[in-house]
Amino acid sequence: MESKGSDDLELLERIRRGDTGGAGELFERYAPALLRFTDxxxxxxxxxxxxTQEVFVKVISRAHQYDGxxxxxxxxFAIAANACRDRRRRDRRAMVVPLxxxxxxxxxxxxxxxxxxxxxxxxxxxxxxxxxxxxxxEALVLARYHGMPYAEIADTLGISVGAVKTRIFRxxxxxxxxxxxxxxxxxxx
Amino acid sequence: xxxxxxxxxxLDRLAGEADEASRRELSAHLxxxxxxxxxxxxxxxxxxxxxxxxxxxxxxxxxERSLELIEEEFxxxxxxxxxxxxxxxxxxxxxxxxxxxxxxxxxxxxxxxxSSTASPTPVAGSAPRAIATPSAGVARASNTxxxxxxxxxxxxxxxxxxxxxxxxxxxxxxxxxxTRQTVVGRPEEPEVARLLAYLLSRNAETAGEKSRAxxxxxxxxxxxxxxxxxxxxxxxxxxxxKDPNPGVRKKxxxxxxxxxxxxxxxxxxxxxxxSDKNPAVRLVAVDxxxxxxxxxxxxxxxxxxxxxxxxxxxxxxxxAKAASALKAISF
Numbered sequence: 001m002e003s004k005g006s007d008d009l010e011l012l013e014r015i016r017r018g019d020t021g022g023a024g025e026l027f028e029r030y031a032p033a034l035l036r037f038t039d040x041x042x043x044x045x046x047x048x049x050x051x052t053q054e055v056f057v058k059v060i061s062r063a064h065q066y067d068g069x070x071x072x073x074x075x076x077f078a079i080a081a082n083a084c085r086d087r088r089r090r091d092r093r094a095m096v097v098p099l100x101x102x103x104x105x106x107x108x109x110x111x112x113x114x115x116x117x118x119x120x121x122x123x124x125x126x127x128x129x130x131x132x133x134x135x136x137x138e139a140l141v142l143a144r145y146h147g148m149p150y151a152e153i154a155d156t157l158g159i160s161v162g163a164v165k166t167r168i169f170r171x172x173x174x175x176x177x178x179x180x181x182x183x184x185x186x187x188x189x
Numbered sequence: 190x191x192x193x194x195x196x197x198x199x200l201d202r203l204a205g206e207a208d209e210a211s212r213r214e215l216s217a218h219l220x221x222x223x224x225x226x227x228x229x230x231x232x233x234x235x236x237x238x239x240x241x242x243x244x245x246x247x248x249x250x251x252x253e254r255s256l257e258l259i260e261e262e263f264x265x266x267x268x269x270x271x272x273x274x275x276x277x278x279x280x281x282x283x284x285x286x287x288x289x290x291x292x293x294x295x296x297x298x299x300x301x302x303x304s305s306t307a308s309p310t311p312v313a314g315s316a317p318r319a320i321a322t323p324s325a326g327v328a329r330a331s332n333t334x335x336x337x338x339x340x341x342x343x344x345x346x347x348x349x350x351x352x353x354x355x356x357x358x359x360x361x362x363x364x365x366x367x368t369r370q371t372v373v374g375r376p377e378e379p380e381v382a383r384l385l386a387y388l389l390s391r392n393a394e395t396a397g398e399k400s401r402a403x404x405x406x407x408x409x410x411x412x413x414x415x416x417x418x419x420x421x422x423x424x425x426x427x428x429x430x431k432d433p434n435p436g437v438r439k440k441x442x443x444x445x446x447x448x449x450x451x452x453x454x455x456x457x458x459x460x461x462x463x464s465d466k467n468p469a470v471r472l473v474a475v476d477x478x479x480x481x482x483x484x485x486x487x488x489x490x491x492x493x494x495x496x497x498x499x500x501x502x503x504x505x506x507x508x509a510k511a512a513s514a515l516k517a518i519s520f
Contacts, residue, residue: 020260023259027255027256031247031252032246032247035246039244040242048245049255052255056259060266061262061266121242121243122242125239144236144240165197169197169200179235
């Protein structure tokens, strides 16, 4: 995860002072990563957007609570992870969202064939990810898709580095079993 | 290295966490272990497959909605910060507000030429004076020091016209009573101020006449720091409160906004913000109150702006103006 420590602290300070621009800049900086994270955690674009917005609303109200023990990025992802867990708990029964219905905006100029292939890949991977526990998925997503070091993942999730490794290890074992039992790996590729 | 360690170290390597020594050790083990090579291959494939999942992207619509939400949240927080009144404090605040309103009323009444009616009654200062009636057909130009005006009898002036300020800052007011009269003087001079207030509050009958009187006042006081005479403030306040013509009320509000905001003017604007039917007038009130609150924030102004900012029945422009005004006030 790219570190922008002092800049981030400055933005938080501006938010504490009630500067809307500071929150706007923080959004521009972190919304893409947080949206990617919440999208993979929830497998539902609309929910992911809502939760991502929720993160920034919480940041505004909790900026004064940030104690600097973890980096600002870790703090943001921790808020996002908690928000995703809350959302999943609340919507447990309604979480079965047909992935075909997930409205991922199509990239400009993207052809129909590549859109279908992309959707199939997405469907296959999301299906596999959905079999992981929240804890395993959080650790794996942060490591695989956000390139976050184990130590930072540990800070974010409030666990030890050893626990991070264990969760990722178990997640990978589950995914291997999923792909070997059901769809072939190449179907996803 | 044991075969049981391979998966862990292989994952570390994929995640970019394996150090140089571990990577070398892993490579050495894989070179001599067919099973572990296959396992490593499977892990690499899995890692690659996961990477094919396309990232969600921030769309312009999502970005726009989110930034709006952030703005709203800041606004809500400001509103909440100014809502800490407890039930025990409220009666004291209400009593204080009533006292303040009484004091303002007293001050306005003292500033008026006569307190017997709600509208400013024209009075010619401390000593009764008669309007000078010069020889018929002669328009008399003079300093106000030599002009003697008796407005107590509510004379009807007609054909009123105004001359803008000369290099000395003196304005001219011409009118017909029995003959053509011209009064020249600075608007802050008591006689001129009373005459202007009288023309505005009592003599002017049409919207045009009122607007011209107000324009003269605005032009003179348009610096934003001038302190207007109590007569003029009272006349403009009465116009803003009561005039049926929204255009005239708006002009009166503009004129009042150009003065240094006193507690009396603030009270009038607070009332206009709450009860004036015309959104343009309310917008002027928001601006004036916000400008005053920037200098010295007061709870009544903040509360009124807050109510307007979140009032779903309020005109959208007024609501937005109130919201942005709140943002500009540091409290």
